[in-house]
Amino acid sequence: MPPVTIDPARISTEPHSDSFHSWGPIRYFSPNFKECVSSRLKQLNQLEPNWDCEGATAINRHVIAAADRLAQRLPDHIIFPPAVVPISNGTLQFEWNADDYSLEFEFESPGEIRYLKWDPEKGVEEEDSFPANDVDQATALIEWFTSRMFN
């Protein structure tokens, strides 16, 4: 068997099986979550105008700061670090993907997040906006995603 590289940020316990009922996962072990997100945001902060080769603007530093503030205030070990993805209009989004379902937090401005809960298999296509400083709302949405992973 070839060697396997393990990403510690994405390690989780396995969901409990029918043959073993006494325990199940309750949360991620993600000790580097905040450092990972901050590091990634610093990379986005370095993007020059036209980073997409089609005239994109540089990522708004206030949006970056808002995204970092939210990441730093989330509870520990809640989930693995998101993909932090730039958008050509100078904003960014967090993406968590697993199989065919996902969660997106698009920072449409420094003060507002547009979220998308996406799980076509279960008929979930929900989106709305919430304040970027609403940690409770962000936490609840992330818990929706993690609960889906474990069920």
Add this chain to the structure above:
Amino acid sequence: MSDVDGGGPPVANHEILLRAITSSDWWVEDERRVSSAAFKNRCFSVNVESICGLEGALEHLNTILDCPHGGLASFECGEARRLSFDARHEQDPNHPDNIAHASVYGDRSSSRRSRNAKKLARLCSIVHVPNFNG
């Protein structure tokens, strides 16, 4: 490209549009698909395949955009229009010689804007796989 509605003629629904994947951040390597972030700008560029062909779009990607490691995603114009992405055949001011260019305008005021971007990303076919690690 312009970010102002140019009012160019609508691209016909049957046309296949080619979207350049020019950022490694837009490519989900594990799942070999494009991120919805590639479709969240209010206006983005595509090339009309019937005008430039796949080879022409690749040449545009490699030489004009100078993104040889990038990829190309394709989708049908009519399907995108049903998701409120309206393609207009109009000149790219940065590359005026590109006669295949069209601008796609998304409805960023729609209450379904995130879903629509996600659906457009999911219906894309990858006609040239990016190789950002190459």
